[in-house]
Amino acid sequence: MLPLLKTRIPGPRSRALARELRRHECRNTTFVSRDWPVFWDRARGCNVWDADGNRFLDLTAAFGVASVGHGNQRVTTAARRQLGRLGHAMGDVHPNELKIRLAAELSALTFGRWNGKSEIRNQNSKILFSNSGSEAAEAALKTALLATGKPGVIAFTGAYHGLTYGALDATAWKFFRTSFHPQLPGFTVHVAPTEAAVRAAFDESERGIGAVIVEPILGRGGVVVPTDDFLPMLRRVCDEHGALLIADEVFTGFCRTGRWFAVEHWGVVPDLICAGKAMSNGFPIAACIGRNDVMDAWPESAGEALHTSTHLGNPLGCAMALATLAEMKRLRLDERARAFQDRLPGRGLGLMKGVELRDASACQRAVQRLLRRGILALGGGEHGNVLTLTPPLTISERELAFAADEIAAAAGQTLTACQSSLEHRPDSH
Numbered sequence: 001m002l003p004l005l006k007t008r009i010p011g012p013r014s015r016a017l018a019r020e021l022r023r024h025e026c027r028n029t030t031f032v033s034r035d036w037p038v039f040w041d042r043a044r045g046c047n048v049w050d051a052d053g054n055r056f057l058d059l060t061a062a063f064g065v066a067s068v069g070h071g072n073q074r075v076t077t078a079a080r081r082q083l084g085r086l087g088h089a090m091g092d093v094h095p096n097e098l099k100i101r102l103a104a105e106l107s108a109l110t111f112g113r114w115n116g117k118s119e120i121r122n123q124n125s126k127i128l129f130s131n132s133g134s135e136a137a138e139a140a141l142k143t144a145l146l147a148t149g150k151p152g153v154i155a156f157t158g159a160y161h162g163l164t165y166g167a168l169d170a171t172a173w174k175f176f177r178t179s180f181h182p183q184l185p186g187f188t189v190h191v192a193p194t195e196a197a198v199r200a201a202f203d204e205s206e207r208g209i210g211a212v213i214v215e216p217i218l219g220r221g222g223v224v225v226p227t228d229d230f231l232p233m234l235r236r237v238c239d240e241h242g243a244l245l246i247a248d249e250v251f252t253g254f255c256r257t258g259r260w261f262a263v264e265h266w267g268v269v270p271d272l273i274c275a276g277k278a279m280s281n282g283f284p285i286a287a288c289i290g291r292n293d294v295m296d297a298w299p300e301s302a303g304e305a306l307h308t309s310t311h312l313g314n315p316l317g318c319a320m321a322l323a324t325l326a327e328m329k330r331l332r333l334d335e336r337a338r339a340f341q342d343r344l345p346g347r348g349l350g351l352m353k354g355v356e357l358r359d360a361s362a363c364q365r366a367v368q369r370l371l372r373r374g375i376l377a378l379g380g381g382e383h384g385n386v387l388t389l390t391p392p393l394t395i396s397e398r399e400l401a402f403a404a405d406e407i408a409a410a411a412g413q414t415l416t417a418c419q420s421s422l423e424h425r426p427d428s429h
């Protein structure tokens, strides 16, 4: 449905809640100003209603999570059923059966498909569950060290892999790193995304490079699609040096870019995949998915896991993830994201688009204007100048057409990328 606004934005209730929030939450967390934020109250499909009853059209899927639509009925039903039965188990001690079902499904969707085998119980890969994308990245980094014995990691300028210390070491953004630099472990070297830079980093490393971690499409870094030879080059160079290729698909995974996983655009099979965000449509669950031989670098547990957490493989999260993945298949969301790729302006693949604006303040103005028009969008890019569009993959053609017009108006005429994309929109009017 299109937006329906009843108050000025933010409305009086959101503004009152924002003042209250400031008294209780660490002041660094939620940005509060006269014009920001709106407090979410409920959501369904591509719509969010705020605390004042205003209806918004969501072009964020809440950080790329709600890919099968907010409040998806099948996911909600699965969650309710599971919560009534078992809401928490003992992840690495006395687990629940759903952990097996989800691990098998994730294997089937990745290495199972890539090896041409679609049976659910394939034995080609294994899973290490976690609670967030950052932790999934760290699980992959630990796996790479165990598998190669080499502690060094190559990551790329503009990369975002999360903010917990291990993940932050791989994240390139100065903004996130500077305050905590004295505590960063420093195993990562950041390089430009070129073959020469990657080869030089391998050659110059004193402690040995065990992994290259890469977002197949830079997500928070401003939706940057690499050149066609970039990922195949990484695969080749990693193989030459006995290093693992880690694809961080936390943002790009699960149909977002028009393929189940973005690496499929380039036919590259990584050794490890980090997945999260859209996996459960809203429960904090993530996974590191790895080739069997690589994952078996972890020793057999003798009673104490080397890497685990209290909520690992939570049954509610597993039930929601299984229902979410089933919905993605039933609705063919990979094909849908591909078919609608050109309906939103900007660069990117599938329904992950970025509209580059002149600078951060132009982007902020566009985001603010869209909010006042009832559209939720986010700024992105290391310099804050990329309007980032990642709607639920269930978004309708009518909603897309409305959003595209509003974006064009909000972005103004400063933007050639936006304009040319709009000109080529099949249903442009």
Ligand SMILES: Cc1ncc(COP(=O)(O)O)c(C=O)c1O
Binding pocket: 131, 132, 133, 134, 135, 137, 160, 161, 162, 163, 215, 219, 220, 248, 249, 250, 251, 252, 276, 277
């Ligand atoms: C590519 C990528 N990796 C890792 C993360 C971190 O995930 P989380 O915020 O769930 O820790 C993100 C979050 O945006 C991401 O985009």
